[in-house]
Amino acid sequence: MRTIRASIIGFGAVGQGVAEVLLQKDEYLRNIGLDIKVVAIADSKGAATDPNGVDLSKVLTRKRTEGIVGSEKLTGLEVITDTDHELVIETTPTDIETGGVGLPNMLAAFEHGRDVVTSNKGPLALKYRQLSEIAKENGSIFKFEATVGGAMPIINLTRDVLAGNDIISIEGILNGTCNYILTRMMEEQAPYEQMLAESQELGIAETDPTYDVEGIDAACKLVILANSIFNMDVTYKDVDVKGITKITPESLMLAQDDGYVIKQIGEVKNDLIRVGPRLVPVGHPLAVGGTLNVASVQTDLAGAVTITGHGAGSIETASAIISDIISIYR
């Protein structure tokens, strides 16, 4: 049995999902020889620490009833710096303007030789090169499947399962909100504003939907793919971005008459990185509906391989984090 001491930094939906999944999968993890012991949990209000392992059930209950994880007055950064542990699970909220607290958290983790598994896009969309270099210098492992498409495992598919292939391009639907709105506009022959309102009512779109519908969220994910798989050094500001707000139901119907759907597609290949509406033939692997995310990898040997999955959800995102953790320590 290998014991891995871990911290969970950020305890919103994803951090709580990780705690739930660790509880649920404790026996499975022990069966494959892993004891993931959470020695600290921190959110923006405080922390709970225990070198023998925090009681995850108790912290989950406390967070949900009292709104706090614990009474210790420690920041996430202090936990990362001062607590003896191997793995930082970084699930603080994404801030794509500054990187938010996630950026100093990850840098500090690597400087202390800790591994990082994260769902936080912000630091990677802004400073991927710096983060991966500091991780390498300190012998740390850096995994971030959850940052791109939640439970759609495009990064590990490309890096591990398709090993031996040259990756020529990746294209796909990297934002479930856009996919939902466009799918519903076609189904209902209804205008953008109406289906945006529906998706806001359902909690699929946020009150301020700008990042999603203007393509910025997809651009951030594309940048993470560009930097980590194509070895580029770009930020989301380098992406040519068009949103979906100008699409009309008439254009969707015209496309449908010719056997096409309009999808919000992100695309990265040699010297090109862009997000915008594109025609996709019905029956093509990218032509999936609803809130699904999908990515198609063009390779030299295997041809095109396409992966589809749920791009959001706390347990789905936690699933990607757990798979990353297992891949590091198994």
Added chain:
Amino acid sequence: MRTIRASIIGFGAVGQGVAEVLLQKDEYLRNIGLDIKVVAIADSKGAATDPNGVDLSKVLTRKRTEGIVGSEKLTGLEVITDTDHELVIETTPTDIETGGVGLPNMLAAFEHGRDVVTSNKGPLALKYRQLSEIAKENGSIFKFEATVGGAMPIINLTRDVLAGNDIISIEGILNGTCNYILTRMMEEQAPYEQMLAESQELGIAETDPTYDVEGIDAACKLVILANSIFNMDVTYKDVDVKGITKITPESLMLAQDDGYVIKQIGEVKNDLIRVGPRLVPVGHPLAVGGTLNVASVQTDLAGAVTITGHGAGSIETASAIISDIISIYR
């Protein structure tokens, strides 16, 4: 640099594809620390061996011009038994009635402590349990991504990338010939016989298409998934199989009017293993056309994850073999 001595047993389209890819990817493999040295190649007519490494280009040329790999009178089984090497790349033709030469080849490889990477469905569709047990007893690694769906990496996706998830079911299109015929029947509103003839002309269907169109090929792949992922102990004779020969263009049109396509779907879950035509909604990840293969994995955490790829082709299948080899030795 780690040197792995390998044999290629069977030198048809897939075996030759493996040799081509090893030549093409030599530098890449060395860059990740692997020297895959092919010390023997055997087909049904003879063998070429060299403890310092067979010249793959020369053997490829000899096979294509003279129809033989070499003048040494050795069978594949003798090569496996008598040549000092770590890895058997087993690419002899599939025989689902007896397992063909692949079955004794794999058993002998494991008995001599060698690892096996294979594209040969036959032995796995008949004797998976026995093979995996003998591999385990001898400390050998057994990888067979190429047996199910060529370059569609469903096995490694499920076992590695989705680690931590319970696998509830797998369903998908596991035969590209059936998918092609059904797709074309819908596009042309043409009867089965006509589109079968077209696919035979194009080399997509074989002269005797029985195994494909009656669902037997898909059943064999499903059995490999059932045994290796669901830990069942079944053969293809345990699968409830229906073919596509009775499907009419009228039924495809009726389905289309309601927003569905008819696809030949294989499905395995707790106590159920079957292949047959099923309605799939347009826009669903399984509703892909042409010769594509697709498989959807239902999991407890990640929800449904779907992978699409080319199910056949010598280089595509060789790609799966190379990825398996890299995953063993990297």
